[in-house]
Amino acid sequence: MFFFFYIYPHRELGPAQPIAFSHRVHAGVKTIDCRFCHPFVARSARAGIPDVQKCFFCHEYIIPLHPEIRKERRYFDTANPVPWVRVFYVPDFVKFKHQPHIQWGNVECVECHGAVETLDRLPAVSFQMNFCIECHRSRDAQLDCWLACHH
Numbered sequence: 272m273f274f275f276f277y278i279y280p281h282r283e284l285g286p287a288q289p290i291a292f293s294h295r296v297h298a299g300v301k302t303i304d305c306r307f308c309h310p311f312v313a314r315s316a317r318a319g320i321p322d323v324q325k326c327f328f329c330h331e332y333i334i335p336l337h338p339e340i341r342k343e344r345r346y347f348d349t350a351n352p353v354p355w356v357r358v359f360y361v362p363d364f365v366k367f368k369h370q371p372h373i374q375w376g377n378v379e380c381v382e383c384h385g386a387v388e389t390l391d392r393l394p395a396v397s398f399q400m401n402f403c404i405e406c407h408r409s410r411d412a413q414l415d416c417w418l419a420c421h422h
């Protein structure tokens with residue numbers, strides 16, 4: 272829907288991640304709620320990436336011997352955070368916050384991130400200003416925030 276505002280066209284495959292984590296398997300097939308793993312999305316600027324403890328909430332019991340889960344286990348045992356590769360970006364001068372969108376705006380994840388629950392690897396996406404402005408215009412959301420949004 273808003274994909275035509277992205278600087279880079281939607282690519283089939285995103286960058287390889289340190290662990291082959293799949294949104295299709297977790298959010299799609301197993302229908303685990305986005306907010307279970309990204310719990311801060313409605314109350315802070317950032318949605319948050321789950322840390323390894325959260326994976327073992329399930330993977331202590333589910334396929335614990337899977338090679339990718341063993342990799343995960345090594346991060347856990349050595350108390351190293353998984354170096355996930357960021358895939359969604361806004362330009363540095365744009366201050367984006369999730370909270371107003373989720374809490375007051377009722378904007379769904381899919382409107383900005385696409386159907387991540389259908390993807391094994393998330394594609395790299397760089398949002399352009401038009402992406403923000405077009406939607407704000409169509410929803411009668413604030414447009415004069417742009418001064419406040421730029422720093």
Ligand code: HEC
Pocket residue numbers: 305306309312316317318319320359360361367369372373378379380381382383384398
């Ligand atoms: C209005 C558009 C919009 C909506 C709605 C939205 N996001 Fe985002 N999201 C973004 C943008 C823009 C970024 C990049 C922010 C940055 O680079 O600072 C981002 C980044 C993220 C990140 C990266 C890391 C972080 O902590 O920010 C995660 C995870 C994420 N979003 C999850 C979600 C989930 C889950 C939902 C729904 C509950 C959601 N987003 C809804 C626009 C949106």
Ligand code: HEC
Pocket residue numbers: 290291292293296297301303321322323325326327328329330333334337339340343
């Ligand atoms: C709420 C439970 C739950 C959480 C939390 C969870 N997973 Fe899973 N995961 C599953 C289930 C269920 C499967 C499917 C197992 C099967 O195929 O039998 C799975 C499968 C996988 C697989 C194998 C996928 C494949 O290709 O077959 C990997 C790798 C994986 N998870 C990594 C992770 C990582 C990394 C985290 C933490 C960021 C995580 N999981 C968090 C439930 C969970």
Ligand code: HEC
Pocket residue numbers: 288292294297298303304305306307308309320321355356357358359360380381384387388392393
């Ligand atoms: C079982 C945990 C889990 C669930 C459920 C989950 N995610 Fe994620 N999400 C992750 C992990 C781990 C990463 C980092 C690895 C990656 O980018 O694939 C991530 C990354 C992301 C990112 C990219 C952040 C960035 O910029 O690098 C977005 C956007 C996102 N998730 C949105 C969602 C949405 C929307 C849903 C629900 C449809 C969802 N996630 C469900 C664990 C989860």
Ligand code: HEC
Pocket residue numbers: 273361365366367368371372375376377378382383398402403404406407410412413416420
């Ligand atoms: C899919 C639609 C959509 C997109 C895309 C979107 N927004 Fe929003 N935005 C909204 C809605 C709806 C609100 C909530 C308006 C309200 O009720 O106050 C909002 C609120 C905001 C607010 C809070 C304004 C205030 O009242 O304090 C800021 C700041 C903001 N957006 C910045 C951005 C930026 C920066 C981007 C691009 C990275 C972006 N938005 C992309 C729909 C969108």
